[in-house]
Amino acid sequence: MTFATLGLIEPLLRSLETLGYQTPTPVQAQAIPAVLAGRDLMAAAQTGTGKTAGFALPLLQLLAMEGPKVAANSVRALILVPTRELAEQVHEAVRQYAENLPLRTYAVYGGVSINPQMMKLRSGVDLLVATPGRLLDLFRQNALKFNQLQTLVLDEADRMLDLGFSEELANIYKALPKKRQTLLFSATFSDDIRLLAGQMLNDPLSIEVSPRNVAANTVKQWIVTVDKKRKPELFVHLMRKGKWKQVLVFAKTRNGVDALVEKLQGLGINADGIHGDKPQATRQRALDRFKLSEVQILVATDVAARGLDIEDLPLVVNFDLPIVAEDYIHRIGRTGRAGSTGEAISLVCADEVNLLSAIEMLTRQTLKRQNEPDFEPEHRVPDTDASGQVVKKPKKPKKPKASGGGGGKRNLGKWVDSGEAAPAEPSIKPVRKVPVFNTGPRKRKP
Numbered sequence: 359m360t361f362a363t364l365g366l367i368e369p370l371l372r373s374l375e376t377l378g379y380q381t382p383t384p385v386q387a388q389a390i391p392a393v394l395a396g397r398d399l400m401a402a403a404q405t406g407t408g409k410t411a412g413f414a415l416p417l418l419q420l421l422a423m424e425g426p427k428v429a430a431n432s433v434r435a436l437i438l439v440p441t442r443e444l445a446e447q448v449h450e451a452v453r454q455y456a457e458n459l460p461l462r463t464y465a466v467y468g469g470v471s472i473n474p475q476m477m478k479l480r481s482g483v484d485l486l487v488a489t490p491g492r493l494l495d496l497f498r499q500n501a502l503k504f505n506q507l508q509t510l511v512l513d514e515a516d517r518m519l520d521l522g523f524s525e526e527l528a529n530i531y532k533a534l535p536k537k538r539q540t541l542l543f544s545a546t547f548s549d550d551i552r553l554l555a556g557q558m559l560n561d562p563l564s565i566e567v568s569p570r571n572v573a574a575n576t577v578k579q580w581i582v583t584v585d586k587k588r589k590p591e592l593f594v595h596l597m598r599k600g601k602w603k604q605v606l607v608f609a610k611t612r613n614g615v616d617a618l619v620e621k622l623q624g625l626g627i628n629a630d631g632i633h634g635d636k637p638q639a640t641r642q643r644a645l646d647r648f649k650l651s652e653v654q655i656l657v658a659t660d661v662a663a664r665g666l667d668i669e670d671l672p673l674v675v676n677f678d679l680p681i682v683a684e685d686y687i688h689r690i691g692r693t694g695r696a697g698s699t700g701e702a703i704s705l706v707c708a709d710e711v712n713l714l715s716a717i718e719m720l721t722r723q724t725l726k727r728q729n730e731p732d733f734e735p736e737h738r739v740p741d742t743d744a745s746g747q748v749v750k751k752p753k754k755p756k757k758p759k760a761s762g763g764g765g766g767k768r769n770l771g772k773w774v775d776s777g778e779a780a781p782a783e784p785s786i787k788p789v790r791k792v793p794v795f796n797t798g799p800r801k802r803k804p
């Protein structure tokens with residue numbers, strides 16, 4: 359199969375040739391003809407599967423071939439994304455695909471001055487990539503009109519809900535013409551997303567190119583158990599031992615990011631951090647420098663987890679496990695993209711056992727545990743498996759039996775290749791079963 363047989367026009371085929379895309383990925387093969395035929399879509403695709411081109415290529419084609427010329431302050435297609443970084447990235451991809459088409463494209467997001475955005479929108483934009491909050495600001499200030507809108511794309515829709523954008527989405531939804539095409543993309547599908555899809559989509563075609571909630575099988579995943587306070591030390595040890603060249607590291611909090619960056623820089627290691635408290639320009643600079651390999655270790659909160667496309671990123675380290683199990687899939691999806699292989703290592707302390715259990719249940723795999731000599735935890739991480747069981751060992755008897763060479767060490771988890779999904783338990787709602795997740799609504803800025 360080729361992009362030409364999917365019905366794409368010559369100017370797009372030329373752009374794809376320049377970009378070196380030869381064969382459509384599975385999500386592209388399904389989405390492109392459906393979008394060209396005007397269908398609504400509900401697409402679940404693994405991270406790094408090429409979903410951006412899956413919606414952007416047919417969208418650009420429809421804009422180029424159909425509909426009126428864009429009017430002042432109007433927009434004909436809208437792509438909503440959860441973060442500023444993703445807005446930039448999706449727009450950059452769109453810009454490359456649209457290279458040979460006479461279309462105006464633009465991206466708007468918060469954290470930067472609104473005035474240049476208002477100026478730019480005056481002459482109208484065929485395709486606009488936007489974060490929900492800034493889009494509403496622009497709409498309320500009459501910088502944007504939606505009466506010409508023909509297509510809405512929700513990219514990373516589950517993430518938008520996680521970040522607390524449901525009210526913004528509802529307000530945007532009210533302002534849009536009822537007759538339009540809607541495409542909903544998400545790496546994972548929760549019940550909330552299915553509800554949103556029910557409200558927003560009209561007879562959608564469902565596309566599922568990978569099993570639900572399974573991490574990319576090109577990523578080798580393992581964990582090292584360690585005491586919380588020794589995580590920084592273990593990280594530096596593993597980094598030196600593995601001669602890590604380029605690593606994206608995830609920490610739970612902004613303070614956690616800053617503390618680790620400071621520690622690494624103090625050791626003369628080339629590290630930088632991104633999180634929601636940093637100005638947009640600083641975040642973008644750190645990301646750009648990381649992509650250019652000018653920064654070796656980039657430490658981030660989950661704001662960086664979705665959608666960032668860093669070519670050939672070999673390694674992701676979860677310095678802390680994510681609070682929401684689905685974020686694990688997004689985090690490790692930064693490596694092993696577009697068919698290359700990658701590795702994801704998680705440093706897990708005893709406090710995080712419920713988070714680990716939820717991840718294993720969601721991804722239907724027991725993560726391989728690897729011991730690091732000299733870092734064995736004093737506070738043991740109980741055994742977990744993909745069933746969601748946390749095996750609390752009975753208290754030690756007063757007179758322990760002599761052990762036969764095993765040294766009393768814990769049972770290593772069974773290694774299941776991530777491609778080898780354990781049988782699903784369809785009625786299980788993994789995230790909510792684990793009490794630690796009842797943490798109330800998530801904050802907008804992680």
Ligand code: AMP
Nearest residue numbers: 379380381382383406407408409410696
């Ligand atoms: P995405 O999942 O949209 O973030 O895409 C992941 C990466 O795959 C990006 O670097 C794309 O440029 C690349 N990509 C997307 N589609 C193709 C394709 N058909 N052939 C080669 N690379 C692709």
